[in-house]
Amino acid sequence: MASVLVFGPTGKVGSYAARTAAEHGAKVWLAMRDTTKTITGLTEDAEKAGGYKRVQADLQKPETVSEAVKVSGAKRAFIYLVHGAPDHLKGTIEAMKAAGIEFVVFLSSFTILVNKGLREISPSDYIAYVHAQVEANLEETFGVDNYVALRPGAFVTNLLAEKEGIIAGKIEMHGSIFEQDNIVPSDIGKVAGTVLASGPRNGQKKVYLYGPQIRSIHDSLVEVARLLGKDLEIIELSPEEGLKKYVGGGMGESIAKYMIEVRSTKGPDKGNGERFPRYQEGASNVQLYTGKPSTSLEDWVKQNKELFQS
Numbered sequence: 001m002a003s004v005l006v007f008g009p010t011g012k013v014g015s016y017a018a019r020t021a022a023e024h025g026a027k028v029w030l031a032m033r034d035t036t037k038t039i040t041g042l043t044e045d046a047e048k049a050g051g052y053k054r055v056q057a058d059l060q061k062p063e064t065v066s067e068a069v070k071v072s073g074a075k076r077a078f079i080y081l082v083h084g085a086p087d088h089l090k091g092t093i094e095a096m097k098a099a100g101i102e103f104v105v106f107l108s109s110f111t112i113l114v115n116k117g118l119r120e121i122s123p124s125d126y127i128a129y130v131h132a133q134v135e136a137n138l139e140e141t142f143g144v145d146n147y148v149a150l151r152p153g154a155f156v157t158n159l160l161a162e163k164e165g166i167i168a169g170k171i172e173m174h175g176s177i178f179e180q181d182n183i184v185p186s187d188i189g190k191v192a193g194t195v196l197a198s199g200p201r202n203g204q205k206k207v208y209l210y211g212p213q214i215r216s217i218h219d220s221l222v223e224v225a226r227l228l229g230k231d232l233e234i235i236e237l238s239p240e241e242g243l244k245k246y247v248g249g250g251m252g253e254s255i256a257k258y259m260i261e262v263r264s265t266k267g268p269d270k271g272n273g274e275r276f277p278r279y280q281e282g283a284s285n286v287q288l289y290t291g292k293p294s295t296s297l298e299d300w301v302k303q304n305k306e307l308f309q310s
Helices: 012-023 044-049 062-072 090-099 126-142 156-168 185-198 217-227 239-248 253-262 279-290 297-303
Strands: 003-007 027-032 053-056 076-080 103-107 147-152 170-173 206-209 233-236
Touching (some): 003 012, 003 185, 012 027, 012 076, 053 062, 062 090, 076 185, 126 147, 126 253, 156 170, 170 239, 185 279, 206 279, 217 297
Parallel strands (some): 003 027, 003 076, 076 103, 103 147, 147 206, 170 233
């Protein structure tokens, strides 16, 4: 039974990645900054029964990652982006390689331009840039054949940012015309765990993942409210008003300005006239790796109504 390391198992994607890898027969080590934290969807009894092991590690501290690899004996690892990491995880990636990791699955982003090199993406395209730098570091350290980048679309959980407005029946926001696919974290995690334990299908190195339907944020929120039995009024803010709301909510001004620019349209062109590169491929990849179609927005809301409670 091969050992694998899953970083961030307390998150929704990481939790499903860990459990799915175990279902595929892997010995799963849960790499955590705080090894006492509760893991979503994994009770203490289930953790013991599944033979999971916890190990302390912090992706921003290469020495802890190196030790976790040595303790676990893992040859494969699942990692995610750490916002603000000054070297885009380069030191950590090199430490993993030196300690014995041979294959990495990285939770990246669909925003990476399909017609540009990883190092060619401008820092002004913030989300794409930070993910691309990690991918580039993986490529330079492990080589193109020894890592897989998962490139999911827009998480459905982004809608929870408007939870209070949904409950109140009124949302004031900028960028409601922005379109997204609303992929659910559990689908991403299941694909991640499958690739981690069994490798990619059809020689894929960049695995795009999308939800089954593209909707504007406006229509997505209206549908969420309908499913919760609520009426919802959405008031569109100007870019200036939207920026003030973002900054007032604690978002850094540079990131807030980036969000305003991105959400002032239906979505930025990702190359070849596509806002969602390889959409059909990405929508079918969930089925390819999990055996089931992407979870719909409707099903996700029905399964997670408690998330929208006050």
